[in-house]
Amino acid sequence: MDAEPKRIALITGANQGIGLQIAKDLAAQSLVVLIGSRNPVRGEDAANLVGKNAHALQLDVTDEGSIQLAAEHIQRRFGRIDVLVNNAAISRSRQMPGTTLEERIKSTRVSSLSLDELRDVWETNVFGVVAVTQAMLPLLRQSKAARIVNVSSSVGSLTKNSDRDFIYRSTFNPVYPASKAALNAMTVAMAIELESEGIKVNAACPGFTKTNLNNYSGTQTVEEGAREPVRLALLGPDGPTGTFTDSAGPIPW
Numbered sequence: 001m002d003a004e005p006k007r008i009a010l011i012t013g014a015n016q017g018i019g020l021q022i023a024k025d026l027a028a029q030s031l032v033v034l035i036g037s038r039n040p041v042r043g044e045d046a047a048n049l050v051g052k053n054a055h056a057l058q059l060d061v062t063d064e065g066s067i068q069l070a071a072e073h074i075q076r077r078f079g080r081i082d083v084l085v086n087n088a089a090i091s092r093s094r095q096m097p098g099t100t101l102e103e104r105i106k107s108t109r110v111s112s113l114s115l116d117e118l119r120d121v122w123e124t125n126v127f128g129v130v131a132v133t134q135a136m137l138p139l140l141r142q143s144k145a146a147r148i149v150n151v152s153s154s155v156g157s158l159t160k161n162s163d164r165d166f167i168y169r170s171t172f173n174p175v176y177p178a179s180k181a182a183l184n185a186m187t188v189a190m191a192i193e194l195e196s197e198g199i200k201v202n203a204a205c206p207g208f209t210k211t212n213l214n215n216y217s218g219t220q221t222v223e224e225g226a227r228e229p230v231r232l233a234l235l236g237p238d239g240p241t242g243t244f245t246d247s248a249g250p251i252p253w
């Protein structure tokens with residue numbers, strides 16, 4: 001009897017951090033993992049690190065041409081995608097060397113932020129996710145049990161940030177946190193559209209994890225951070241759609 005064909009997972013921004021760990025964990029579960037990386041050399045390095053189930057794929061989520069070429073490559077080589085993890089994100093687009101923390105906080109406030117900075121962050125964290133999902137949907141529709149995981153953050157929870165006691169409330173701003181609130185809205189919209197086709201779409205918060213995104217100030221390891229996205233990537237037929245969770249359970253939207 002033929003063995004079940006291996007499931008195919010595409011992870012964006014998988015050349016480092018939580019994305020790389022998600023790739024390692026899915027490869028360990030015998031999935032073929034496509035390591036999305038905007039820099040091809042870093043993608044190859046990451047694929048070599050993950051091992052034989054991994055393939056590097058040049059993919060810049062803000063570049064339509066790159067997304068299209070990636071989709072065409074996957075179509076030719078694999079014919080489908082079973083799991084899409086929209087993981088790539090940035091917390092800011094400008095480096096601000098020599099500035100104080102106060103100046104950096106001020107640069108994210110509605111009253112004083114740069115609209116270019118706002119557009120850059122949303123381009124990656126929100127529009128990039130929609131663009132990649134749209135391009136990959138024909139391939140996801142070739143799967144018998146497609147899953148989409150959007151890697152979000154509890155700092156984007158509008159409910160939590162409406163609670164005066166929420167510890168991160170003072171850091172809520174239109175740049176990174178609001179981009180994750182918008183990503184959550186996209187998750188609900190995708191889940192609603194795709195539920196009749198059996199494509200499950202969920203948002204995961206990895207938790208505060210030591211990565212490049214926060215200058216390695218997080219308190220969790222990447223192994224801990226990858227846990228919830230990986231769980232959602234591997235959901236069985238009875239799994240939910242349209243949820244927002246971390247490894248401790250549901251997060252309010």
Ligand code: NAP
Pocket residue numbers: 012013014015016017018019036037038039042059060061062086087088089090124128151152153154205206207208209210211212213214218
């Ligand atoms: P990271 O180490 O900085 O990794 C981010 C990845 O995204 C990198 O591979 C980066 O590529 C890639 N990326 C950025 N812009 C891209 C683009 N335009 N096209 C393709 N790839 C792009 O950060 P991380 O902490 O692992 O973040 C992973 C996810 O977890 C993000 O969605 C983040 O918002 C979320 N998250 C993280 C934390 C945390 O505490 N770390 C908490 C909550 C949520 P380069 O290497 O080329 O820059």
